[in-house]
Amino acid sequence: MTSKPLPSLIAVIDVGTHKTASLLGQIIDGKARMLSFSERRTDGVVKGTVTDLEKLTQCVHEVVNDIERGSGRAVEQVYLSLSGPAAEGERVKGFVAVPAHDGKITAKDVSDAIQSAKRLEPPEGRATILYMRQPTMLDNRPVTNPVGMAGKRLEVNFWRVTMEEGNMRMRVGMVNGMSIKVRDFILASHAAACATASDADKQGVLVIDIGAGTTDWILYYKEHILCAGSIPVGGEHLTNDLSVALRISRETAEDLKLRFGSAMHRENDVNQTIWKDGDKGVGDQQFNRGTITQVLSLRYQETIEFVRKDVLRRLEAIFPGHAVKLDQNMIPSGVILTGGSASLADAAEAVQLVMGLSARVGIPNFENESLRKPEYAGVVGLMTAAITDAPPPVRRPRGFLAQIKELFRL
Numbered sequence: 001m002t003s004k005p006l007p008s009l010i011a012v013i014d015v016g017t018h019k020t021a022s023l024l025g026q027i028i029d030g031k032a033r034m035l036s037f038s039e040r041r042t043d044g045v046v047k048g049t050v051t052d053l054e055k056l057t058q059c060v061h062e063v064v065n066d067i068e069r070g071s072g073r074a075v076e077q078v079y080l081s082l083s084g085p086a087a088e089g090e091r092v093k094g095f096v097a098v099p100a101h102d103g104k105i106t107a108k109d110v111s112d113a114i115q116s117a118k119r120l121e122p123p124e125g126r127a128t129i130l131y132m133r134q135p136t137m138l139d140n141r142p143v144t145n146p147v148g149m150a151g152k153r154l155e156v157n158f159w160r161v162t163m164e165e166g167n168m169r170m171r172v173g174m175v176n177g178m179s180i181k182v183r184d185f186i187l188a189s190h191a192a193a194c195a196t197a198s199d200a201d202k203q204g205v206l207v208i209d210i211g212a213g214t215t216d217w218i219l220y221y222k223e224h225i226l227c228a229g230s231i232p233v234g235g236e237h238l239t240n241d242l243s244v245a246l247r248i249s250r251e252t253a254e255d256l257k258l259r260f261g262s263a264m265h266r267e268n269d270v271n272q273t274i275w276k277d278g279d280k281g282v283g284d285q286q287f288n289r290g291t292i293t294q295v296l297s298l299r300y301q302e303t304i305e306f307v308r309k310d311v312l313r314r315l316e317a318i319f320p321g322h323a324v325k326l327d328q329n330m331i332p333s334g335v336i337l338t339g340g341s342a343s344l345a346d347a348a349e350a351v352q353l354v355m356g357l358s359a360r361v362g363i364p365n366f367e368n369e370s371l372r373k374p375e376y377a378g379v380v381g382l383m384t385a386a387i388t389d390a391p392p393p394v395r396r397p398r399g400f401l402a403q404i405k406e407l408f409r410l
Contacts, residue, residue: 009035009073012382013060013175014081014188017045017213017234018340021379022063022078024071032383034368036070038063047213047232049086050170057174064178077181079386081378082129083188084214086167089228091134091318092120095155103150105138110147113156122162129168129185130161132225142222159225161187186385188378189218189228192338194388195381196362196374199223205333206326207362208307208351209378210341212236217307219315221330227314231306235341238299245295246287252276256292263300263350265293297350300341304354326355334358338377 010032013022021039025032040062044055068075094116096109122128134157135142138149146154175182193207202220209216211234218228238261243253260274270290277284308326315324328334334357337347342361351359363372364380371380 009075010383010386011064011067011075011078012081012186012379012386013063013078014191014379014382015045015056015060016042016081016083016211016378017047017236018042018211020059020063021376022067023379023383024067024073024075025383027387030387032387034366034371035073036067037368037371037379038066038070040066045213047084047234047236049084050167053170053174057177060174061178064180075180077183078175079183079382080171080175080185081188081191081382082161082163082185083209083211083216084230085232086163087129087161087187087230088126088163089159089161089314091157091227092117092160093155093157094118094120095153098152098154103152105146105149105151105154107147109154110136110156113154117156117158120160122160125165126162127165127168128160129163130159130187132159132161132187132190133157134159134224134226135222159227161228184386186382187216187218187228189216189230190225191379191381191385192216192362192377193218193220193336193381194384195364195366195377196336196338197333201333201336203333204331205336206311206331206355206357207336207338208304210234210303210337210339211378212340215303215307215339217311219311219331227311227318229307229310229314231303231310233303233306235339237303238296238341238344241295241299242292245291248285252285256287257296257344260287260289260292261296262293262345263297264346264353265290265297269293296344300344300347301350301354304351308355326357328357331357334360336360336362338362338374340375342374 008027011024019039020042023037024035026035040059043059044052050056064075094113096113137155138146138151139153172182189209192209197205202223204221206219213234213236214230214232215234216230219226239250239254239257242257243250272289273286274289275284275286335351335355348359348361361374362377364377366372366380
C-alpha cells in the first residue's frame with residue numbers, strides 16, 4: 001500500500017478511566033506544534049471498560065469542542081488511544097518457502113509472508129485493530145530487510161491487537177457521531193513509550209503506564225514490540241485501599257496519597273504524625289504516616305508484581321520450551337514508568353525492588369512545559385506515534401463491515 005502524506009493537522013484523544021485528554025497539533029517539517037489542549041474528567045468508564053456510553057460520548061465531544069475553540073480550527077479526523085482489558089494482543093506469524101532457484105528474497109516474497117500472517121482469523125466475535133511489526137526471520141535469523149538476501153524460509157511476525165466487535169463499533173460510532181472520522185487506533189502503552197523512550201532504549205525496555213483504572217505495559221526488544229498487555233489495577237485501587245484502611249472518604253484518601261504517600265514503606269514512617277489540614281485546629285485529622293505508606297506500598301508493589309508475571313506469561317507463550325528471564329541482558333534499559341501513579345514518591349525504587357531492573361519515571365519530550373509530566377505521556381505519545389507510524393488516511397466506505405475493513409487496513 002502506498003504511503004500517503006500526513007494531514008497538516010493531527011488531533012488525538014486519550015480516553016482514560018480518570019481523565020480524557022485531547023491534543024491538536026499542526027505538522028511542520030515532520031514535527032507537531034501544539035495548537036490547543038483539553039482535559040476533562042472521564043465519566044462512564046470503570047477500570048478501562050465503558051459502562052455508560054452516553055456519558056463517555058459527552059466527555060469526548062467536550063474535549064473535541066475545546067480544542068476546536070482553542071485553535072479556531074475544525075477537527076475532521078482523530079487518533080484514538082486503545083488500552084485496558086478490551087484490547088487483547090497475541091503474536092501471529094506468516095511464512096513463505098522461498099521459490100527462487102537461487103534462494104534470493106524478493107519484495108513479493110515479503111508481501112506474501114505478510115499476507116499469510118494477516119489471513120489468520122481473530123477469535124470469534126473479535127476484530128483486528130492493529131498489526132504491530134515484530135522482527136522478520138530468515139532461516140530462523142532476525143533480519144532488518146531480507147530483500148536480496150538468500151535463504152529458504154522467510155517468516156514475518158506481528159503483535160496483533162484485537163477487540164470485541166461491539167466494543168469497537170461503539171468507539172468508532174462515538175466519534176463518527178460528531179461527523180469526525182477515526183483515522184486510526186494507537187495502543188496506549190505504545191504511545192507512552194513513543195513519548196518517553198529513545199530508539200536506544202527500545203533495544204530492550206519495558207514501559208509501564210499506570211493509569212487510574214488499569215496498568216498497561218509494553219516490552220521492546222531490538223527496537224521492535226515483543227509483546228504488550230494490561231491488568232485491571234491502577235491508581236484508583238491505591239486510593240480505595242487507603243480509604244478503607246483509614247476509614248476516610250475517597251477524596252481525603254486521594255489528597256493524603258498525593259501529599260504523603262510513597263511506594264516504599266520505611267521504618268521511620270511509623271514515627272511521623274501528619275495532619276490532614278496542617279493547622280491542628282478543630283476538625284483537623286491526624287494520621288500515622290507509617291500506616292499510609294504501608295497500605296500504598298503493598299498495593300503498588302503488588303501491581304508491579306502482576307505486571308512482571310503477565311510479561312513472563314506472554315513471553316513463555318511466544319517462546320515455548322525456553323527459559324525466559326527478565327534481566328539486564330534482555331532489558332538493558334530497564335523500566336520506564338508513566339501515567340499518573342508514576343508520580344508517587346519512590347515509585348522507581350519500588351519497581352527496582354520488584355523487577356530487579358533499573359527504573360526511572362518517564363517525562364514526555366514535548367515543547368509545552370505543562371505537559372512534561374508522566375501523566376501526559378499517553379496523549380503526547382499519541383501525537384508522536386501518529387507522526388512516526390503515519391498510517392494512510394481513512395476513507396468512509398458504505399456499510400459498517402466495509403468501513404471497519406478500510407479503517408484497519410485488513
